[in-house]
Amino acid sequence: MASIVLAIVYIGGWILSMRIFGYFWKRRKLAINFAEPWFPEHVPRNQYIALLQQSEPEASEVQLTAALLRRAMEDVVRVLSMREDKQILANLVKQGTLGEDIWTQFTLAEKELEAEVMEVIAEANTFKEGWGQSILQTASEMVMHEKTKQLQKEMKTQREDETRKHALKEKNAEAKKEKERAKATEELLKEEEKEKAKAATSSKKK
Amino acid sequence: MATSTVNLSIVNDKVVCADHQAEVCDKCHQSFADINTIARHLKATNGQLPPPGAVLPQRSQQIAKMREDGNTHFRAQRHQEAIASYTNAINVAFDRPLWEPTQLAREELAVLLCNRSAAYIARKEYVNALVDADGVVELKRPWSKGHFRRGRALIGLGRTEEGIEAMRLGLMFDPESAEIQKALKEVEDKIAAEATGGDEDK
Structure with a gap:
């Protein structure tokens, strides 16, 4: 009795595993067919x-x-x-x-x-x-x-x-020049102020 | 293979999409412009496709004439007119029927672009000159003249180093080229003079 059950389980197991394998195999084949065309x-x-x-x-x-x-x-x-x-x-x-x-x-x-x-x-x-x-x-x-x-x-x-x-590029060059010009005038003004201050102190001294 | 159907119709002897009557349609993702261009060129030959390698002489003559006009203007220092002539010739040359030999079109375009580049340099329109010279190099790399014009344009744009590089490349293709040697020497002398001048200031 036990040996018959064992045989059925054995054969059943085989069939099941083949079915599972077949299922995946088929899916793979389908995947190839549905692949993107070249x-x-x-x-x-x-x-x-x-x-x-x-x-x-x-x-x-x-x-x-x-x-x-x-x-x-x-x-x-x-x-x-x-x-x-x-x-x-x-x-x-x-x-x-x-x-x-x-x-x-x-x-x-x-x-x-x-x-x-x-x-x-x-x-x-x-x-x-x-x-x-x-x-x-x-x-x-x-x-x-x-x-x-x-x-x-x-x-x-x-x-x-x-x-x-x-x-x-031209615009940048222009801007740079503009900046330099502004800086130069600023420096000039500062210089002038210094001169004036100097003149003022020297006149005070007198 | 899936084939999607194309809906088209013919309006005024032109193939267009059926839904929007457009030659190039973004909505249908279709373009019939290529077909229409070839059809237009085929009409000039009465629908007869010439055998491979054959060229209709009219277009070449037309281009040659316009180039000559341009050259005459250029020699007479009428650079604006020269540019106009060359531009017309270039447009005609770019419109050559597709089945005509590529090599012919490339040679023709290289010469025309090179001449127009020279005219642009004479007018100090260096950006245009550079683009044309780039085109020449692309079409006919071993031709030293393209590199020479490219170098001149780059130097004109203030990109001196790139310009020198372009001229040196041109010299590799044609080590004998007198105009490149002269131009290179001029630029190098100028740089040298500037360098020593800068030192003296310090």
Whole structure:
């Protein structure tokens, strides 16, 4: 009798512990799936798709071309950033500094990006046969060119900063001069007073 | 991946957000300005995207002409007019279509900014001169002229030490540069004269 109870308790214990393990395992898996995507939302892609679906008035071909170029530019930025991260990430995962789940996430994002790039190339070919071959090259030139254009904004803020700094410096210099001048006049007055006092005492002596 | 829908409409041939009719909308967190700029540039080529590396000659000619105007004014000591010409040219150069070669735009802008910086120095507007010279250095670091202008502007602003440093950096890129050597010597002589002058006062 006692041995049957013992066996049931033993088996029951096993089942319970497996259930607990399973519960946590599942939660962990879910956590991986809900993890943040590698890249934020692909805004230019959404804009392009919205523009395609636009009616009354329909988007002109020029506007669609522009939106597709923007989308390709974002893809180029993403491809470059993934290429840069890949080696570092692989090393970190190999060393065990980072978990396998990050690597899974990364490869998933890579595949997604590959599909996105293929889609852009296919879209480009619907505009003009053969454009798909050069759209990415054009887009990467555009990414570089855009960095140069940022200089215009940078220069504007720098101009404001420097003007403010310079004005402040001038003001300080002016204030300093003013102070020195006040001090000098004060000293002069004191000196005069002393002279007067001296003159007074000497006249008294006489 | 979650895709949020974008609400847009087209008003006056421009892509804008549907709710506020704005090109750049803070409320919708959307900006269509980039698309509209490229579309504007594409219209100039009749919607035909040029192959990679191709450049429309008109813009380059326009910029070159404005630069020449600026140079003529500068040589005739009409610095204000020179600055105006250079500024126009710079604005046109910054508005180059994005697909045109970056290297070309950088070269062009570096020369224009360098010339405008010189004109600003001539008018003793050292803050503007410094900002332009900084731009030149950013665009074309190995070009000693940018460092030379930067040095002149800094010295003009009274930041003599920084100015000397900038000129020395320029000399590293081009040790033969006569104008930097001359300017450096002038400044150093001046400092030396001031130092000895100060001693005599004591």
